[in-house]
Amino acid sequence: NRRWMGGMLTNFTTVKKRIERLQELRKLRDSGYFEQLPKKEAKKLQDELDRLMYHFDGIADMRRLPGAVYVVDPRKEHIAVTEANRLGIPLVAITDTNCDPDLIQHVIPGNDDAIRAVKLLTTKIADACLEGREQALERGEQLPAMEEREFLETPRYDLIEEYLEDEEDYLPGVTEEDFLGRDATEEVRR
Template identity: 45%
Template sequence: MSVEVDMKALFEAGVHFGHKTSRWHPKMAPYIHSKRQDGHIIDLAKTVEALDKALPFITKTVASGKKVLFVGTKKQAKDIVKAAAESAGQPFVVNRWIGGMLTNVTTTNAQIKKLRDLERRMDNGDLEKRYNKLEVQRYQEEIDSLNFKYGGIKELSGKPGALIVLDMLVDKNAIAEAENLGIPVVAIADTNADPSKVEYPIPGNDDAIKGLQLLLDYFVAAVNEGKTKKEEK
């Protein structure tokens, strides 16, 4: 059973509120319904249409055994993106997109290996046996720093099957790396974004937490459906 999108819920969550007309991107014109005062109103029929294409793609990706990487580094969205990804058992980046995170696999894998080794040695007491309290504290700080950067992707093996991006401007580097590697991107496209930069643009407000949470709920539901289909194979 595919995920059903509720237009009324999108409306109530404020997904239709775009940015000021002065900040719009011309390529968003097909997705704009009207203007209200100094802001654009997004056509929610187009949002539903976009979700009806993107959600089955997410489901198919997960059903094939691939991971979907959730990306949301803007301050107000970090917590809900992390919670959504963790609930779906998917990798995430919410603190900062490190340049080359996907394209420079050698460096990324080396940092993740270092993180795992330090965590293992901290957990089994090896560091405590070998070093004094101050040195152990420094190792803990290094673990915390590595987790801040790579913690959300340390269980990701190989490149993800897709990215889900909450803000196309804030996380443009993630989109650029995905494009470089041929990884499809599902992204919320507010009226100031260029929707042609991604394969599955979802026209919608990228600031309102209630709206972002609703869209994340749809993405998670699509992931969970994919996991169910994978188990049934």
């Protein structure tokens, strides 16, 4: 129900650290540690936990980048579409007439504003994913463990890793400000 935060996919290493902090704070709260602290410190930790839950609760079990991204309204969720395309993650989307289908690899034509239609399609897609997972297990296929790989250790991201190591070779004479833009560079330096 919340807007897609920029960097959820492209900055997954940082997002993963925030998810780990969320899980750490949950364990502390559940163990009763918050009650042992002075009120002010407990309130500070509870506020941090609430903020992390607000932003990351829906992806708290995600340990690696997804194999595909499902989007209901590509026009509204343009940040998610851009990030998935940038990383080469396939997109499945309910695409209305007001959306550009060229950005989506697997288009589902439909009314993304009709709640019943969205619920029906989303339920069918979720059921198909679960059924496919069961069939893969029945065939004896090994599904990757959630913790199996870090962001840049997958073959899909070798090119990105190589670029990060040798960015000067790829962009000779281009400053960080030229590449990212003045606003982004100032934000990074803060």
